[in-house]
Amino acid sequence: MTRKYGIADTTFSRVDMGSLVYKVIRSEDSEADIVRYTVPGIKDLPVAAKRLIDEGCDGVITLGWVGKTMLDKYSYLATSIGLIMVQILTSKHVIDVTVHEDEADDEEKLKEIAIDRATKHAKNLVKLVKEGKNALTKYAGKGLRQGYSNAGEID
């Protein structure tokens, strides 16, 4: 059966992670169906993810961007709870890629974080959807990081 992936992204984001993730998923799973759903902001992502799963996606990746204010951070907290609820209700992975605008001061670094995080998590999603619960087991405890260099394992 053809695997189907959902990509939910926002117009609030300052980097087009959706187009990037589409290409990554396509290169990791060439036969897959990929559906993209773009919403205004992060709080709209939970329903987008749920609707993508309702239309047959085996897993979804959400691509959010959080501003610097406390209101933005509270919005993310609400979003995160919503995304976890979608996972629990559907028993499907919703991989939450979020870039927080205060992770870096300069725009180039923020873009670098976004590209690295989105790419690595898109690959994680494909592995989980293709191979299931032990797909990432060989990397367990390795201190892998998304958005940054890996922290590494403590011997």
Ligand SMILES: Cc1nc2c(=O)[nH]c(=O)nc-2n(C[C@H](O)[C@H](O)[C@H](O)CO)c1C
């Ligand atoms: C305060 C706020 N902050 C963010 C944010 O940091 N990132 C983001 O993507 N969207 C934000 N939004 C918009 C909401 O997520 C949502 O799009 C609107 O409330 C419409 O439902 C809001 C309202």
